[in-house]
Amino acid sequence: MKRASPTRQRLAALGLLGAPLLTYPLLSLPGGELLGIPASYWYLFGVWAGLIGLAAWVAERQG
Amino acid sequence: MALSGWFIALLSAAYLGLLFAVARFGDARADAGKSIISANVYALSLAVYCTSWTFYGSVGRATSGGLSFLTIYLGPTLMLLFVGVIIKMIRISKAQRITSIADFIASRYGKSHLLAGMVTIIAVIGVVPYIALQLKAMAASLDVLLDREGHAGGWLGLDSTFLIAATLALFSILFGTRHLDATERHEGMVAAVAVESVVKLIAFVAVGLFVTYGLYGGLADLFQRASANPDLGRLLQLDSGRAGTWTAMILLSGLAIIFLPRQFQIIVVENVDESHIKRAVWLFPFYLLLINIFVLPVALGGMLHFSGQTVNPDTFVLTLPLAHGAEALALLAFVGGLSAATGMVIVETIALSTMVCNDLVMPWLLRSAWLQARQQQDLSGLLIGIRRVAIALIVLLGYAYFRAAGEAYALVGIGLISFTAVAQFAPAMFGGMYWKQGTRAGAVAGLAAGFVVWLYTLLLPSFAKSGWISSGFVEHGLFGASWLKAQALFGLSGLDEISHCLWWSMLANIGAYVAVSLNSRPGAVEASQAERFVDVFRYGRHRKETRLWRGKASLDALVSLLERFLGTARVRLQLAVYAQAKGLEDWRTLPVDAEFVHFAEAELAAAIGSASARVMVASVAEEEDLGLDEVLDILDEATQIRAYSRELEAKQRELEAATAELREANERLREVDRMKHDFISTVTHELRTPLTSIRALSEMLHDDPRIELASRTRFLGIIVGEAERLTRLINQILDMAKLESGRAEWTSGAVDIGEVAREAMESLGQLFRDKAVELASEVPSAGPVVQADRDRLMQVLINLLSNAVKFVPEGSGRVYVRVGIDHGMVRVEVADNGPGLTAEECGVIFEKFRQGGNTLTDKPKGTGLGLPISRQIIEYFGGKLWVESRPGAGANFIFTVPLPAPEE
Structure with missing residues (x-):
C-alpha cells in the first residue's frame, strides 16, 4: 500500500500544532509588554512567523 | 491639497497598461510553451486573497477590534498547511477537467445540473456585494485623493467608479476569455495578479514604515503613546471574552481561502504544477505576515493623529501620508489599493463568468429550441460571447449594488458575509x-x-x-x-x-x-x-473509465460535437495529440471505445462543464444504462482486487520474514556443527600429544634393552606423567560433556567458602613450596556460608590456584587469596603477579582448549578445560567468574556466588 507523503504529514502536523497555539485559551497567556511592545503582539507574530519558518523548512528541504 | 484628477487618471491608466503588458507577455510565453508561472509566481498570485478589504479595511477593523483582524490571515495560514487536501482537489480537478467550484461539486454528485446551478447562484449572491465593496473602495480612495465629498467627479457625465468598473470588465474580458482553453488556464492573468500582489505589499509596507518611523519614533513609541490613551490602550490587549469569535473567524477564513471562487480559480484551476503548492504553503503566509505587521501601527497612528476629527479609519492609509504632505507616498498607496481591488475583481469575475456560462446559461441553452435548430453550427464563438457578457454583467451588477448601497451598512460587513456564504x-x-x-x-x-x-x-x-x-x-x-x-x-x-x-x-x-x-x-x-x-x-487517470461506460458511438458524431463547441482547429490538434499517445498516425483510425468517449466528454467538460458535457455526449452516443447495481458490482470488484492484492502483499511479507528466520537458524546450526567439528579435532589433537610421547618412549624402552637405568627411570617418569595428564584430560572432557548436557550430578548443602578456600590452599601447599611461591590469604575464620556443592567449589578453587602457581615466576612468585562479601554475593579473588593477560586474552581463556601463554612455542601447561569447567560450575550456582588483568600486572581471577536469601 502506498504510504502518505511524509512532507504532507509533517505540514499537517504543523497545522494541528498551530491551531491551539493561535486560539484561546493559550492566546490569553501573554500579558504585559517587552521592549515597549505588547506581549500579545510579540506572541501572535512570533508564533505565526515560527510556523511559517518551520513550514518553509519542511517544504523546501530536499528528499 | 488636492491632486489633479487628470494626473490620477493618467497614473491609473498607465498602471493598468503595465498590467496589460505583463498579462500579454505571460500569455505569449504560455502560447510558446514556455510558461512563466513558477512556484513563486503561483504563491504570489494566491495573494489575490488580499483585496482592498485588506488594504484599506484591515486598518479600519484594527481601530475597533485591535488584533482580531489577524484571524482573517491566520486561518489561511493554517488551512494551507493541510497540503494533502489541496493536492487532492488539484488532482481531482485535473483528472476530471474541472474548471470551477460549481463544476467540482456538480461533477462529484453525478454531474448534476441542479447542484451546479445552486452553487453558482450562492456564489453570485455571496460575492457580487464583495465586488461592489472593491468598487466602493476605489471610489472612496479617489475621493480622498481629490479631496472631495460624494462621487461627483466623472467624464462625459459618467462617474469615475463606472469608468473604473468598465475598464476592469474590459481587462477581464481580454484576459479571461481569450480562448476556450482545455484547462481554462489564464497564465497572463496569473502573472498580472502576481505583479499586483507585489505592488500592494510594497505600497502598504511603505505607508507602514512612514507612519511608524517617519511620524512616530518606531513601534515601541507608538505603542507607548497608544497605551497612555484608555481608548487606544484597549486595542493592544487581546479580549478573551471574544474567544469564540476569534476561533470562528479562523475557521471561516480558513474555508474562504479555498472556497472563494477566485481562490479556487487561482489555487486549483490555474495550478500548473502540483509541486508549486510546496512553495505556496509558506511563501503566501509569509506575504500575509508582512502585509499585516504595520496594520495596527497605522491604525494607532491614525487614531492618535486624527483624534477628535471624523476621518474614516478605512482611509488612514491615504489620509495619513496626505496630512503630512507626502503626496508621492499617498499616490503609491492609491496604486496599491487599486492593485488590491482590480486583482480581486478580475479573477472573481472570470471565475464567476465560467460558472454562470457553464452552469446557468448552458443547461438552459441545451434545452432550448433555438440551439436544436442550429445543429451543425460552430458554437465556440457563442460560448466565448456568453462568458464576455457574463463578465460585463457581473461587474455591472457589482456597480449597481455599490450605487444602491452607497454608505449603507450592507457594504461594510460584506467581506465576512461573503466568506460565510462560500463556507456553505x-x-x-x-x-x-x-x-x-x-x-x-x-x-x-x-x-x-x-x-x-x-x-x-x-x-x-x-x-x-x-x-x-x-x-x-x-x-x-x-x-x-x-x-x-x-x-x-x-x-x-x-x-x-x-x-x-x-x-x-x-x-x-x-x-x-x-x-x-x-x-x-x-x-x-x-x-x-x-x-x-x-x-x-x-487509480491511474484512465484505468477505470473504460469499465464504467458501455455503448455505441460514431467517431464522426463525437468529433463534430467537439468541433461545434471547441472550434475545428483546436479539436484537430487535441485529436492528433490523443492519437499520437495511442501510437496511431491518423486520428481518423481511432477506435471509438469507452476511453475515446471519455476523452471527448472530458474535452467538452473543460469548455462547458461536466454536467452539460455529459448531456451532450449522451445525445450523440447510444449509451447502455449500466444501472446502479452493475456500477457498484464493477466498483466492488475493483475493491476486492485491491483487497486481494493487499492480502497477497501481507502474505509475501510474512514469507520473507519466515525465510529470514530460517536462514538465521540454518546459520546457527552450521556454526554449532563447525564448533563440534572443531572440538573433536582439538580433543583428538590434545589426546594424541601425550599418547605420542608415551608411545615413543615405550618403543625406545622396548627396542633398546641397553638403555641406562637413569634414563629408563626418567623415561618412565615422563610416561607416568603423560599418562596422568591423559587421564586428567579424559576426565575433564567427560566432566565438561556432563556439565554441558546437564547430566552432571550435583549435591547441594551449606558450604563454608572460607573453609573450602583454606582447605584448597592447604592441599596445594606443597606445590607452592616446591616452586618457592608465596601464598598469602585474607579469609574470614568462619563463613561466609552459601548453598552449593562443596566438591565442585573445591574443584574451582584448586583449578584457579594451580593455574596461578603455573604462571607465576619461580622464587619471586606471589599468590593472594581473598574471600569477602560484596552486594549480597560472596566474592572470592585469586590474584597472582604473573605475566598478566591482554584484554583479548581475558575473554578467550574461558573458551575450551585455549591456554594461557604462547602455545606455539611453550609446552602447554594445562589441558585448556579447567577454566571453562570452572565457569560452568560457578554459573550453575548463579554466580559469575571473570578475570581482571593487564599485561605485566598479574591476573586477578574473581568469582561470586550468591548468598542465600535471609529467612524472615
Whole structure:
C-alpha cells in the first residue's frame, strides 16, 4: 500500500500544532509588554512567523 | 491639497497598461510553451486573497477590534498547511477537467445540473456585494485623493467608479476569455495578479514604515503613546471574552481561502504544477505576515493623529501620508489599493463568468429550441460571447449594488458575509472528497439548508440595517416569534452575528447533508464519480473509465460535437495529440471505445462543464444504462482486487520474514556443527600429544634393552606423567560433556567458602613450596556460608590456584587469596603477579582448549578445560567468574556466588 507523503504529514502536523497555539485559551497567556511592545503582539507574530519558518523548512528541504 | 484628477487618471491608466503588458507577455510565453508561472509566481498570485478589504479595511477593523483582524490571515495560514487536501482537489480537478467550484461539486454528485446551478447562484449572491465593496473602495480612495465629498467627479457625465468598473470588465474580458482553453488556464492573468500582489505589499509596507518611523519614533513609541490613551490602550490587549469569535473567524477564513471562487480559480484551476503548492504553503503566509505587521501601527497612528476629527479609519492609509504632505507616498498607496481591488475583481469575475456560462446559461441553452435548430453550427464563438457578457454583467451588477448601497451598512460587513456564504460549500466539498456515501440529495439538502440559514441570519439582517427592508424579523423574530429572531436564533445570543450565522448554518448544512446522504441511494453515475473522487490517488487517470461506460458511438458524431463547441482547429490538434499517445498516425483510425468517449466528454467538460458535457455526449452516443447495481458490482470488484492484492502483499511479507528466520537458524546450526567439528579435532589433537610421547618412549624402552637405568627411570617418569595428564584430560572432557548436557550430578548443602578456600590452599601447599611461591590469604575464620556443592567449589578453587602457581615466576612468585562479601554475593579473588593477560586474552581463556601463554612455542601447561569447567560450575550456582588483568600486572581471577536469601 502506498504510504502518505511524509512532507504532507509533517505540514499537517504543523497545522494541528498551530491551531491551539493561535486560539484561546493559550492566546490569553501573554500579558504585559517587552521592549515597549505588547506581549500579545510579540506572541501572535512570533508564533505565526515560527510556523511559517518551520513550514518553509519542511517544504523546501530536499528528499 | 488636492491632486489633479487628470494626473490620477493618467497614473491609473498607465498602471493598468503595465498590467496589460505583463498579462500579454505571460500569455505569449504560455502560447510558446514556455510558461512563466513558477512556484513563486503561483504563491504570489494566491495573494489575490488580499483585496482592498485588506488594504484599506484591515486598518479600519484594527481601530475597533485591535488584533482580531489577524484571524482573517491566520486561518489561511493554517488551512494551507493541510497540503494533502489541496493536492487532492488539484488532482481531482485535473483528472476530471474541472474548471470551477460549481463544476467540482456538480461533477462529484453525478454531474448534476441542479447542484451546479445552486452553487453558482450562492456564489453570485455571496460575492457580487464583495465586488461592489472593491468598487466602493476605489471610489472612496479617489475621493480622498481629490479631496472631495460624494462621487461627483466623472467624464462625459459618467462617474469615475463606472469608468473604473468598465475598464476592469474590459481587462477581464481580454484576459479571461481569450480562448476556450482545455484547462481554462489564464497564465497572463496569473502573472498580472502576481505583479499586483507585489505592488500592494510594497505600497502598504511603505505607508507602514512612514507612519511608524517617519511620524512616530518606531513601534515601541507608538505603542507607548497608544497605551497612555484608555481608548487606544484597549486595542493592544487581546479580549478573551471574544474567544469564540476569534476561533470562528479562523475557521471561516480558513474555508474562504479555498472556497472563494477566485481562490479556487487561482489555487486549483490555474495550478500548473502540483509541486508549486510546496512553495505556496509558506511563501503566501509569509506575504500575509508582512502585509499585516504595520496594520495596527497605522491604525494607532491614525487614531492618535486624527483624534477628535471624523476621518474614516478605512482611509488612514491615504489620509495619513496626505496630512503630512507626502503626496508621492499617498499616490503609491492609491496604486496599491487599486492593485488590491482590480486583482480581486478580475479573477472573481472570470471565475464567476465560467460558472454562470457553464452552469446557468448552458443547461438552459441545451434545452432550448433555438440551439436544436442550429445543429451543425460552430458554437465556440457563442460560448466565448456568453462568458464576455457574463463578465460585463457581473461587474455591472457589482456597480449597481455599490450605487444602491452607497454608505449603507450592507457594504461594510460584506467581506465576512461573503466568506460565510462560500463556507456553505465546505460540507459538500470535503464530504465529496473523503466520503463515498455522500449523495446528490444530501448535497442539495445541505447547501439549501445552509444557504437559507445564511440568508436569514446574515444577508437579510444586513439589508434590514441598511433600511431596505423592515427590521421586524431581526428585532422581534419572524411573525413575532421571539425564537426566530434572525440574529439570536432559538435564543442563542452573546455571539457576534458572523459566528452566530456560521454555527447555525454549519449545523443545518452538515446535519442535512449527512442525514439525507445516509437515507438516500446514489445513482449509477454518482456512485462511479464518488469512487473517482475519493480514490483519486489510488487509480491511474484512465484505468477505470473504460469499465464504467458501455455503448455505441460514431467517431464522426463525437468529433463534430467537439468541433461545434471547441472550434475545428483546436479539436484537430487535441485529436492528433490523443492519437499520437495511442501510437496511431491518423486520428481518423481511432477506435471509438469507452476511453475515446471519455476523452471527448472530458474535452467538452473543460469548455462547458461536466454536467452539460455529459448531456451532450449522451445525445450523440447510444449509451447502455449500466444501472446502479452493475456500477457498484464493477466498483466492488475493483475493491476486492485491491483487497486481494493487499492480502497477497501481507502474505509475501510474512514469507520473507519466515525465510529470514530460517536462514538465521540454518546459520546457527552450521556454526554449532563447525564448533563440534572443531572440538573433536582439538580433543583428538590434545589426546594424541601425550599418547605420542608415551608411545615413543615405550618403543625406545622396548627396542633398546641397553638403555641406562637413569634414563629408563626418567623415561618412565615422563610416561607416568603423560599418562596422568591423559587421564586428567579424559576426565575433564567427560566432566565438561556432563556439565554441558546437564547430566552432571550435583549435591547441594551449606558450604563454608572460607573453609573450602583454606582447605584448597592447604592441599596445594606443597606445590607452592616446591616452586618457592608465596601464598598469602585474607579469609574470614568462619563463613561466609552459601548453598552449593562443596566438591565442585573445591574443584574451582584448586583449578584457579594451580593455574596461578603455573604462571607465576619461580622464587619471586606471589599468590593472594581473598574471600569477602560484596552486594549480597560472596566474592572470592585469586590474584597472582604473573605475566598478566591482554584484554583479548581475558575473554578467550574461558573458551575450551585455549591456554594461557604462547602455545606455539611453550609446552602447554594445562589441558585448556579447567577454566571453562570452572565457569560452568560457578554459573550453575548463579554466580559469575571473570578475570581482571593487564599485561605485566598479574591476573586477578574473581568469582561470586550468591548468598542465600535471609529467612524472615
